[in-house]
Amino acid sequence: xxxxxxIGTGNMARGLxxxxxxxxxxxxxxxxxxxxxxxxxxxxxxxxxxxxxxxDQLTGAMVIPAVYFDASRAIAEQYGDAxxxxxxxxxxxxxxxxxxDSLSVPADSSAAEELQKVTGAKVVKAFNTxxxxxxxxxxxxxxxxxxxxxxxxxxxxxxxxxFASAAGLNPVVVGPQRRARQLEHMGFLHILLSASxxxxxxxxxxxxxVIPAA
Amino acid sequence: xxxxxxIGTGNMARGLxxxxxxxxxxxxxxxxxxxxxxxxxxxxxxxxxxxxxxxDQLTGAMVIPAVYFDASRAIAEQYGDAxxxxxxxxxxxxxxxxxxDSLSVPADSSAAEELQKVTGAKVVKAFNTxxxxxxxxxxxxxxxxxxxxxxxxxxxxxxxxxFASAAGLNPVVVGPQRRARQLEHMGFLHILLSASxxxxxxxxxxxxxVIPAA
Numbered sequence: 001x002x003x004x005x006x007i008g009t010g011n012m013a014r015g016l017x018x019x020x021x022x023x024x025x026x027x028x029x030x031x032x033x034x035x036x037x038x039x040x041x042x043x044x045x046x047x048x049x050x051x052x053x054x055x056d057q058l059t060g061a062m063v064i065p066a067v068y069f070d071a072s073r074a075i076a077e078q079y080g081d082a083x084x085x086x087x088x089x090x091x092x093x094x095x096x097x098x099x100x101d102s103l104s105v106p107a108d109s110s111a112a113e114e115l116q117k118v119t120g121a122k123v124v125k126a127f128n129t130x131x132x133x134x135x136x137x138x139x140x141x142x143x144x145x146x147x148x149x150x151x152x153x154x155x156x157x158x159x160x161x162x163f164a165s166a167a168g169l170n171p172v173v174v175g176p177q178r179r180a181r182q183l184e185h186m187g188f189l190h191i192l193l194s195a196s197x198x199x200x201x202x203x204x205x206x207x208x209x210v211i212p213a214a
Numbered sequence: 215x216x217x218x219x220x221i222g223t224g225n226m227a228r229g230l231x232x233x234x235x236x237x238x239x240x241x242x243x244x245x246x247x248x249x250x251x252x253x254x255x256x257x258x259x260x261x262x263x264x265x266x267x268x269x270d271q272l273t274g275a276m277v278i279p280a281v282y283f284d285a286s287r288a289i290a291e292q293y294g295d296a297x298x299x300x301x302x303x304x305x306x307x308x309x310x311x312x313x314x315d316s317l318s319v320p321a322d323s324s325a326a327e328e329l330q331k332v333t334g335a336k337v338v339k340a341f342n343t344x345x346x347x348x349x350x351x352x353x354x355x356x357x358x359x360x361x362x363x364x365x366x367x368x369x370x371x372x373x374x375x376x377f378a379s380a381a382g383l384n385p386v387v388v389g390p391q392r393r394a395r396q397l398e399h400m401g402f403l404h405i406l407l408s409a410s411x412x413x414x415x416x417x418x419x420x421x422x423x424v425i426p427a428a
Contacts, residue, residue: 101392107321141428148403172413175406178315182406185399189362192389192396193424199386205427210407213419214355 002026002050004163005060007075009037012091013066014045015135016127021047022138023166028052028059032067054078062087062159063121069094069104069111076119087156088121090180091128093187100192103184112150112180124151124160125180128187130169131194133205140207144170148186150179172210216240216264218377219274221289223251226305227280228259229349230341235261236352237380242266242273246281268292276301276373277335283308283318283325290333301370302335304394305342307401314406317398326364326394338365338374339394342401344383345408347419354421358384362400364393386424 003025006013009032020027026048031038038051050059058079065072069092076083094111096104105111112125126149127135134140147164149171151157161171174183186208193202217239220227227243234241240262245252252265264273272293279286283306290297308325310318319325326339340363341349348354361378363385365371375385388397400422407416 140425143425172407172416174403175410179403179406182399182403185396186403189388189393189396189400190424192393193386201426202386202424203427207425209423209425210404210416211354211357211421211423212415213417 001061002028002048002059003061004028005030005058005063006066007054007063008032008066009041010066011132012127012135014041015132016064016066016091017041017045017049018136019138019167019169020163021045021049022168023163025163025166026050028056030054030056032071058082058086060086062089062163064089064091064127066091068092072111073115073118076115076121081120084120086121087159088115088119088123089127089160090115090123090125093128093184093191095188095191100195103188105184110178110180110184112177116177122151122153122156123177124149124153124156125177125183126150126160126164128183129190129208131190131204131206134207138168140205143207143209144168145207146209147171148183149173150175150177150183152177215275216242216262216273217275218242219244219272219277220280221268221277222246222280223255224280225346226341226349228255229346230278230280230305231255231259231263232350233352233381233383234377235259235263236382237377239377239380240264242270244268244270246285272296272300274300276303276377278303278305278341280305282306286325287329287332290329290335295334298334300335301373302329302333302337303341303374304329304337304339307342307398307405309402309405314409317402319398324392324394324398326391330391336365336367336370337391338363338367338370339391339397340364340374340378342397343404343422345404345418345420348421352382354419357421357423358382359421360423361385362397363387364389364391364397366391
């Protein structure tokens, strides 16, 4: 067993795995197709990372697919009952990339809720408002990243918050799973700002944060 | 003529009028029913504020109803053609206060878009993610407030951005009017955090902000 299973070897997988190493958590890291990519990232990041490939038996009590929404849903369906009871962290922003103008999930739903329809895992929304590049360090301009968390299962929420906290981040439990609707609109807006040539101050290394009064 | 017309004498009207005074802008301040409330607030804030009451002829090229969504729509309908060509700033968060669980506008629309349906003014979304108490100073923990702005008319957007900038705030033009959908979900989430007894760090004096890399 490992603490976490992270699926993917892209930038978000790298950032999340880096935070896991910082938190002292053991990780199963599954490449989508090419085991060598997981092996290379495990070697690069150090810590306790066991590389593998999608389809391997899941060893993490918490599974974080660091992939796009459609791929995450396919993974949930692929593993089926093997996910029952696990924590399934939905980090996705289901942007309609054809138009870059809206979300691809129904307006009265969210990626997290759509994932919950196809899995017996406890789906928790988190890390969809933190960019990959910022997870590597965990801070932006000296501010720990806010990790906004929405879920319906108290233990699952606490598991995700505990991971964020151990990783040096600032977990903020915002409410039930359907609050993912708000979080996905926030993530989408943050993406739009970062993608805009007219807003050079906001790039993929910026952080969306709630600043408390001093 | 005045630079702005602010409608309302509540906390948001107070905050916005304080920023207008700081920016050196002249203000027509219309109380909803009680002219004396506008007179008292004008005296308190100083600057160039002309008090009045709802129904007075609008003297501001930019009209900012600092009221709830339903009241703002009623104001737009009341003034009718007198608003044509003016900038109408929608600061509202159309929260369903019966459930405190969703927005009251259709899921594929926004308060700004709903207002645009009933007015010939140029509706610009802005100031819905800045709390009243923070507008009084314009900063939170040393950070100038982000004013996220969405609209379809370039001149109207620039007018709102220019006001925010002159008031010492940080205007961020996020895109067309329909981006108000994202801004309203963000404002709603910020309200939920501030209203939560479990999150003492986030109160009505916090700021939602995009932090650029240092």
